[in-house]
Amino acid sequence: MTTRTLDSARIHDESIFIDAVSPLANSNTELLDWWFEGGVTAVAPTVGGFAASGPTVANIGRWQHLIKKDPRLRLITSGADLQVAKDDKKLGILFHFQGTSPVEDNLDLLSVYKRLGVGMIQLAYNVKNPVGDGCEERTDCGLSNFGVELIRRMNEERIVVDCTHTGYRTTMEAIELSTAPVVFSHSNVKALKSSPRNITDDQIQAAAATGGLVGVVGFPAFVSDSPRPTLDEYINHIDYIVNLVGVDHVGLGLDYFHGQSGVSSDEAAKESYAGLIESGRWRAEAYPPPPYWYPEGIETPRTFQKLTERLVERGYTEDETKKIVGGNWVRVFTEVWGR
Numbered sequence: 001m002t003t004r005t006l007d008s009a010r011i012h013d014e015s016i017f018i019d020a021v022s023p024l025a026n027s028n029t030e031l032l033d034w035w036f037e038g039g040v041t042a043v044a045p046t047v048g049g050f051a052a053s054g055p056t057v058a059n060i061g062r063w064q065h066l067i068k069k070d071p072r073l074r075l076i077t078s079g080a081d082l083q084v085a086k087d088d089k090k091l092g093i094l095f096h097f098q099g100t101s102p103v104e105d106n107l108d109l110l111s112v113y114k115r116l117g118v119g120m121i122q123l124a125y126n127v128k129n130p131v132g133d134g135c136e137e138r139t140d141c142g143l144s145n146f147g148v149e150l151i152r153r154m155n156e157e158r159i160v161v162d163c164t165h166t167g168y169r170t171t172m173e174a175i176e177l178s179t180a181p182v183v184f185s186h187s188n189v190k191a192l193k194s195s196p197r198n199i200t201d202d203q204i205q206a207a208a209a210t211g212g213l214v215g216v217v218g219f220p221a222f223v224s225d226s227p228r229p230t231l232d233e234y235i236n237h238i239d240y241i242v243n244l245v246g247v248d249h250v251g252l253g254l255d256y257f258h259g260q261s262g263v264s265s266d267e268a269a270k271e272s273y274a275g276l277i278e279s280g281r282w283r284a285e286a287y288p289p290p291p292y293w294y295p296e297g298i299e300t301p302r303t304f305q306k307l308t309e310r311l312v313e314r315g316y317t318e319d320e321t322k323k324i325v326g327g328n329w330v331r332v333f334t335e336v337w338g339r
Helices: 005-014 023-027 028-036 053-069 081-087 109-117 145-157 168-177 202-211 230-246 268-281 307-311 319-339
Strands: 018-022 040-047 074-075 091-093 095-098 119-124 161-162 214-216 250-254
Touching: 005 214, 005 307, 018 023, 018 095, 018 319, 023 028, 023 040, 028 040, 028 091, 040 053, 040 119, 053 074, 053 095, 053 109, 053 250, 074 081, 081 145, 095 109, 109 145, 119 250, 119 319, 145 161, 145 168, 161 319, 168 202, 202 214, 202 230, 214 230, 230 250, 230 307, 230 319, 250 268, 250 319, 307 319
Parallel strands: 018 040, 040 091, 040 095, 074 091, 095 119, 119 161, 214 250
Antiparallel strands: none
């Protein structure tokens, strides 16, 4: 083992490491051990987004019960909670929505969700909704009147505004309107991999100007043209964002999910894919059929140590590496949620 590898092991152990998006953690809580094994401080399961308020509240209740029963877990609702989770060697749980269907047409529900621990809400999921357009719509309309009020209310409730999966104009208007940092929780660089799901330089710059960040995503079709992207191809997106807006505005949002290879059978993955295409939530232009292999070396969260090691090998300093793997998320969450 080289000195640099030894240093990366220490850096990984000392870092507050945050995986800011994970549908997999929500759909299969038995796999939470994978994040423990990977040395993760906090993960954000997708606890809502597609369903209305009733099923969403029930799912949050399921999580609240799980956290209460499992002493290894801690609900994260403030910046200080992240340090406590790190110090106590617990896995922090951040509640995240991928879409605004749970809000229905009632902004008062945002107050309810905030009290239940929801700290970050994505505006759309690929398709048009009452807030604005998704990134795969044929139109590029901006925020609706309801969407304008939703952004204002999210700022008031101290909920992070997440523009991932959301249409260009809607994101730019949300960023301009928000008085708090805005993020793309799990998006990659369109200049490196053309996809409706990836974002342009001006979207990255606009989010950074608010004090926000981009969480780099591991879904293979958003990383490279290869069905099995390398870890270096994944880190190329981090490099690009750092070179464009600085090391303070990039983080991690791997987006591990139930349909990925190594988790789901080929048959189940194909069935899930067919359902998503039929529903219109996914389009083949952005989402090729499975299998889905996440970047080599971090195919699952169990081996996140390899990401930290590779960042160090690529020349990032200790301080820069700690920011990328979680420190920047800590800053954003603390600014929006408070200490």
